[in-house]
Amino acid sequence: MKKLLLLPSLLLMTLLAACDGSPESKAQQVAADKTDATPQVASSEGKQPNVLILFFDDMRFDTFSYRGGPVQTPNIDALAAESTRFDNAMTTTGLCSPSRAAMFTGRWGHKNGLDDNVELFHSRKYQLDPSQGGLIKRAVDTGYYVGYVGKWHIGPQGPKIRGAQFIREHADTRVRKPRHYVPYQDVASIKGYEQGQLDQGDEKHVYYQTLPGTYEETHAYDKVKFGKEMLRAAAQQDKPFFGVVSFNQPHPPYRVPEPYASMFDPKEIEMPANYAKERTLKPMAQDRVLWPWHEVEHMTDLDWRKSRSFYYGAIAMVDDIVGELLDTAKEVGLYDDLHIVLVGDQGSMIGEHNLFDKGPYAYDELMRIPLIIRNPEVEPRIVNRQVSLMDIAPTLAQWMQLPDDGDVDGRPLNALMEQGDVADAGREDTALYAYEWYNGSWFGLRAIRTPTSKFVWYPGDNRDELYDLSKDPLELNNLIFDPDYHQELVRLTGLLEQELQRTDDPSLEVFQHHLKTILKQQQPEWH
Numbered sequence: 330m331k332k333l334l335l336l337p338s339l340l341l342m343t344l345l346a347a348c349d350g351s352p353e354s355k356a357q358q359v360a361a362d363k364t365d366a367t368p369q370v371a372s373s374e375g376k377q378p379n380v381l382i383l384f385f386d387d388m389r390f391d392t393f394s395y396r397g398g399p400v401q402t403p404n405i406d407a408l409a410a411e412s413t414r415f416d417n418a419m420t421t422t423g424l425c426s427p428s429r430a431a432m433f434t435g436r437w438g439h440k441n442g443l444d445d446n447v448e449l450f451h452s453r454k455y456q457l458d459p460s461q462g463g464l465i466k467r468a469v470d471t472g473y474y475v476g477y478v479g480k481w482h483i484g485p486q487g488p489k490i491r492g493a494q495f496i497r498e499h500a501d502t503r504v505r506k507p508r509h510y511v512p513y514q515d516v517a518s519i520k521g522y523e524q525g526q527l528d529q530g531d532e533k534h535v536y537y538q539t540l541p542g543t544y545e546e547t548h549a550y551d552k553v554k555f556g557k558e559m560l561r562a563a564a565q566q567d568k569p570f571f572g573v574v575s576f577n578q579p580h581p582p583y584r585v586p587e588p589y590a591s592m593f594d595p596k597e598i599e600m601p602a603n604y605a606k607e608r609t610l611k612p613m614a615q616d617r618v619l620w621p622w623h624e625v626e627h628m629t630d631l632d633w634r635k636s637r638s639f640y641y642g643a644i645a646m647v648d649d650i651v652g653e654l655l656d657t658a659k660e661v662g663l664y665d666d667l668h669i670v671l672v673g674d675q676g677s678m679i680g681e682h683n684l685f686d687k688g689p690y691a692y693d694e695l696m697r698i699p700l701i702i703r704n705p706e707v708e709p710r711i712v713n714r715q716v717s718l719m720d721i722a723p724t725l726a727q728w729m730q731l732p733d734d735g736d737v738d739g740r741p742l743n744a745l746m747e748q749g750d751v752a753d754a755g756r757e758d759t760a761l762y763a764y765e766w767y768n769g770s771w772f773g774l775r776a777i778r779t780p781t782s783k784f785v786w787y788p789g790d791n792r793d794e795l796y797d798l799s800k801d802p803l804e805l806n807n808l809i810f811d812p813d814y815h816q817e818l819v820r821l822t823g824l825l826e827q828e829l830q831r832t833d834d835p836s837l838e839v840f841q842h843h844l845k846t847i848l849k850q851q852q853p854e855w856h
Contacts (some may be wrong), residue, residue, distance in 0.1 A: 378569065379570040379571075379667050380668045382572070383670070383671045384575040384576065385578060385699075386673070387675060387676065388698070391671070398767070400644045401645070403652075404770075405671065408568075413701070413704070413710055414704075414710070415700040418699055423687040423695040426446040427444050429481075429482055432719070433464050435722030435723050437719070437834070440832075441461045442457065443456075447483060448485075449768050449812055449838070463722070464571070465477065467726070472573040474495070474562075474571070475494055478556050478572075479574055485504060485506070489659055497667045505724070519535060527809070533628075535586070535621065536638045541592075543585055544831060548705060550650075556654050557657045558659050574654060578646065579643035583839055585642045589646045592697055597757040609807075614688070617689070633680040635678070635717060665706055668704050668705070673699050673700075677694070691762050693804065704728070707747055717760060735831075738831075758779060761828045779798075782817055783798055786823060786825065787844065793850075809851070810850055810851055825840070
């Protein structure tokens, strides 16, 4: 067990005055967090379960009907009713490759080596190093029949290198270390939009598009077919099964065929209160055009509404996808004891704060994710405590009795599944989030979230963010200079420092240097 750094004396004194709890209890909690990640036996019988991950890309937490959202999702709702719903699950970072690397390894990017996207223009990264075997290699080494279908996005042929036996579609078709993808065509299209031009069907295909053909003719359905093939192959094995079916949907551009494209009338869609709001007192990084479609000045109100309506259509299609795969699991006799994880790698912006897609910020629309975990041996329940994408690897490690593969930053969720929120009694309810790089551009931000507030540190800027989520859940009002929130800022920066210590984050030293300035910003002489 690694020794903890001591809190700086100035901060420690302030924390003691601002909140209850001794520094000894904080240290004990940090030590317990490390211990929680130790794999344990999956069940009283010691049987290794069959496990299926249904993985989706840029899928928001708030759209499904089981959450009271606008899209009817009967198949996902039925799964949720049999599962533990983690209604306050958070991603590690709002970017595909590093969030996926964190999920499969249970480690932050500064430990697993992948803190940026791979294979995209400006990125300095090509892959998650094969030495980071993650869940796939650990499952192979434990005797599982391992399958992977669809999007991987943490290095070409990654599942194959790690020993997966069944591999289809994107996971095995990419060549090693290809030339990076550069979005020249999107740049040209957006220049046309700025001049009033539209694509076929009077649409903006960089943002939304009606695809020709039917659902069964989409690339997404190719993954459904391969997923069914994988499940049928798994049912014939005499060993436990671990499989992943990973979809690009509903990642922007929001492109779906009929009937999904016209399922929702854009003129009747209710837009959120932070839609198209001017960003006031926000860090400058949020103004950067890091991908062509981040340039949104040409977007009309109807364009935003259409983008959202097509996203909703994509979620309706995702629900059909889930239904088909689970029906196949039932047909081949796998479903009754199948352990299932349905998860998204991060959320996405569809006009909130006048932003599209994702970038270097920590808004809830990006940070929060859907997470449903089915253990057929555990009664269904709703967990409201905050959990992380990082927690999936240690949770599955307990189920599957996987060998240890090094330091793990996440924690098993099985106690929460079995006991509910009471399992976290006495534990700080926090979520840690990072945004280190975006396709070669460094930002280094860290965020700490509680159920009632959020602090975001921007080491490359001199303006941070502080939000009172209890009064301002849409994160419109940055309170970083508000003296009335000084004690809350002290509390949150202390919690962030504690998490940076726990995870051995190399940014800790810089944060500690910045801390005095951060706390001083709310004093009158600062302005």
